[in-house]
Amino acid sequence: MKVAIVGGGPSGLYLAILLKRRQPDWPVSVIEQNSADSTFGFGVVLADSGLNRLQAADPQVFEQLIAKMNFNRVQTIEVQHHPIDIQHPAKGGAIARIDLLHVLQRIAQDVGVDVRFGMRIEHPDELSQHGLADADVVVGADGVNSVVRGAYEKEFGTTKSFLTNHFAWYGTARVFTKSALVFREWQGGSFVAHYYPYSTTASTFVAECDDATWHSLGLHAMSNEQRQQVFEQVFAPELDGEPLISNHSNWRQFPVTQNAHWTVGKHVLMGDAHTTAHFSIGSGTRIAMEDAIALAEALTAPAPADEPDLSALARLENFAQTRGPAKDKLLNASRKSYLWYEQFGDWMRRYTPYGFIHAFMTRTGRLNEERLQQQYPELFAQFQREGLTQMALAAPEPLESAHAR
Numbered sequence: 001m002k003v004a005i006v007g008g009g010p011s012g013l014y015l016a017i018l019l020k021r022r023q024p025d026w027p028v029s030v031i032e033q034n035s036a037d038s039t040f041g042f043g044v045v046l047a048d049s050g051l052n053r054l055q056a057a058d059p060q061v062f063e064q065l066i067a068k069m070n071f072n073r074v075q076t077i078e079v080q081h082h083p084i085d086i087q088h089p090a091k092g093g094a095i096a097r098i099d100l101l102h103v104l105q106r107i108a109q110d111v112g113v114d115v116r117f118g119m120r121i122e123h124p125d126e127l128s129q130h131g132l133a134d135a136d137v138v139v140g141a142d143g144v145n146s147v148v149r150g151a152y153e154k155e156f157g158t159t160k161s162f163l164t165n166h167f168a169w170y171g172t173a174r175v176f177t178k179s180a181l182v183f184r185e186w187q188g189g190s191f192v193a194h195y196y197p198y199s200t201t202a203s204t205f206v207a208e209c210d211d212a213t214w215h216s217l218g219l220h221a222m223s224n225e226q227r228q229q230v231f232e233q234v235f236a237p238e239l240d241g242e243p244l245i246s247n248h249s250n251w252r253q254f255p256v257t258q259n260a261h262w263t264v265g266k267h268v269l270m271g272d273a274h275t276t277a278h279f280s281i282g283s284g285t286r287i288a289m290e291d292a293i294a295l296a297e298a299l300t301a302p303a304p305a306d307e308p309d310l311s312a313l314a315r316l317e318n319f320a321q322t323r324g325p326a327k328d329k330l331l332n333a334s335r336k337s338y339l340w341y342e343q344f345g346d347w348m349r350r351y352t353p354y355g356f357i358h359a360f361m362t363r364t365g366r367l368n369e370e371r372l373q374q375q376y377p378e379l380f381a382q383f384q385r386e387g388l389t390q391m392a393l394a395a396p397e398p399l400e401s402a403h404a405r
């Protein structure tokens with residue numbers, strides 16, 4: 001089978017590696033618009049559960065990623081200047097996005113993937129100019145602005161909307177000792193910073209504010225440099241004099257992209273090209289890499305005895321059937337999380353710090369009271385003292401209405 005993958009991000013490179021490992025004779029090409037040394041963003045979190053799946057799928061990739069990761073179990077959640085440390089049951093790991101890509105690029109080249117950097121296509125038809133017109137499968141691993149998806153939007157059943165909050169993905173040379181989420185009211189506006197160290201020299205710093213703040217404090221009329229200065233002021237105690245660092249750090253509203261179908265003929269989507277997962281669950285990369293695992297399995301699984309010539313298209317259909325329900329669960333958590341964040345200012349003003357943290361930790365529905373007690377016994381005891389358990393706090397307003405445009 002000949003496979004053409006558009007996009008050499010985490011999902012595209014990982015899929016290429018997994019395919020070549022299982023079927024070394026298949027021609028597998030990755031078309032990547034950037035050079036090997038360029039990317040967006042800074043560090044990303046790869047949670048324990050995701051890492052376990054990566055370990056099972058490809059121990060070599062796993063070992064090399066682990067060696068580059070920075071692990072931390074304690075997270076501070078600070079609400080209106082009340083910092084509360086939370087001991088997570090599992091260690092969260094963070095890695096520089098460029099280190100993640102370098103590991104995948106090196107292994108992809110070692111196993112014989114044809115990776116072509118600095119090559120952008122505008123439409124899948126252009127693959128013919130690169131000797132890939134006869135590919136049996138064309139994978140759209142080309143991220144949130146996927147051209148593979150764009151070429152067949154109607155057939156994929158694409159829907160797009162934008163959240164109302166505004167955010168930018170910065171880094172800083174300040175190496176924090178813990179990961180933290182700081183929710184703060186400043187000059188009447190609602191701000192949040194999500195930061196964590198991902199190497200011995202740098203930290204990720206995601207800056208966010210709600211739409212009311214964006215307009216009331218005039219951020220909508222500022223340049224990106226001025227917005228950065230505002231956030232450096234709001235979070236001056238945390239940054240301690242270190243500036244934020246920009247890497248194409250544009251201010252934007254999070255795009256919620258979904259597709260009714262995974263495949264159109266021989267074209268298949270994965271990762272962010274298929275569905276975006278909100279950064280507040282810190283899982284977009286691992287979800288994208290898990291898509292790659294499921295697609296590699298579907299394409300390389302032994303054909304059933306009653307269907308020895310299982311076609312590439314039938315294999316793509318199997319992928320859609322198996323991956324869809326598993327991904328939906330994660331995306332449901334993402335949805336609940338971003339709806340919660342759309343109202344974080346109201347949550348922050350209305351509840352006590354522990355009330356806020358209780359609402360935050362139970363926002364996706366994945367942590368119920370029982371699990372909270374098992375995994376966070378000290379925190380749970382404090383929730384009990386404040387009468388917060390067994391009680392769903394009222395959302396400030398109907399959640400669905402906060403999801404915009």
Ligand SMILES: Cc1cc2nc3c(=O)[nH]c(=O)nc-3n(C[C@H](O)[C@H](O)[C@H](O)COP(=O)(O)OP(=O)(O)OC[C@H]3O[C@@H](n4cnc5c(N)ncnc54)[C@H](O)[C@@H]3O)c2cc1C
Pocket residue numbers: 006007008009010011012031032033034041043044045046119120121122141142143144145146147168169206270271272273277279282283284285286287288
């Ligand atoms: C602020 C923020 C913080 C985040 N934090 C985390 C985190 O902590 N943990 C986590 O797991 N995830 C995080 N994510 C999500 C994560 O970045 C994405 O989910 C992940 O990168 C998706 O991987 P992908 O391979 O699908 O797409 P991408 O990483 O977007 O890769 C797509 C690749 O395709 C290339 N490409 C695009 N178009 C073309 C074209 N036309 N021709 C050729 N090449 C093309 C691009 O250059 C890119 O290399 C965060 C996202 C944001 C916005």
